[in-house]
Amino acid sequence: MLDLLSTIDTDYDDLDYAGQHIDAGTYVTSGAGLRRALVAEEGAGLVGALLALPPASLLRRLQAAEVPRSVVSGVARSIAKLKAVAVAPERRGDGIGEALVRAFVDEYGGAGYDVLYAQVDIDKPALARWYGRLGFEALGVGAPLRLDPQGRVAIYPLDGEQLVVRDLT
Numbered sequence: 001m002l003d004l005l006s007t008i009d010t011d012y013d014d015l016d017y018a019g020q021h022i023d024a025g026t027y028v029t030s031g032a033g034l035r036r037a038l039v040a041e042e043g044a045g046l047v048g049a050l051l052a053l054p055p056a057s058l059l060r061r062l063q064a065a066e067v068p069r070s071v072v073s074g075v076a077r078s079i080a081k082l083k084a085v086a087v088a089p090e091r092r093g094d095g096i097g098e099a100l101v102r103a104f105v106d107e108y109g110g111a112g113y114d115v116l117y118a119q120v121d122i123d124k125p126a127l128a129r130w131y132g133r134l135g136f137e138a139l140g141v142g143a144p145l146r147l148d149p150q151g152r153v154a155i156y157p158l159d160g161e162q163l164v165v166r167d168l169t
Helices: 012-021 056-064 069-076 096-110 125-133
Strands: 034-042 045-053 079-087 115-121 161-167
Touching (some): 045 096, 096 115
């Protein structure tokens, strides 16, 4: 499983989390918000995996700004980041990634989340289009996801990435 997830750009803490929880197929909380590892299995083998997390950088910024804990927890329970989707190379194009993302949308929507997002490499425009077919909107390159009407609270893409967003409200 870690071999499959290691093909995507994520940090070791995320891989460790997925490695410990992905087989359980259950919601696991870690601080505020849901962390979810979904798998697609075929026979005895893993053919796909998805990892979803709270928006950690935003939560850290809110905590540093001394925003009340209840507000930070509310944000963590309303916004989720699709951190990683991985499909075994020999199974790409078979709809496995799409099924995992649809399950992610269904589960987080059912849990009352408002917004789902992912970061996409700008050098992979086909990936942004793929997310678009799944109901996500690609924001402009470098454009943040603004979370309040005044634009003071936002999630920013990393250099070389753009955000794809799905509104569940």
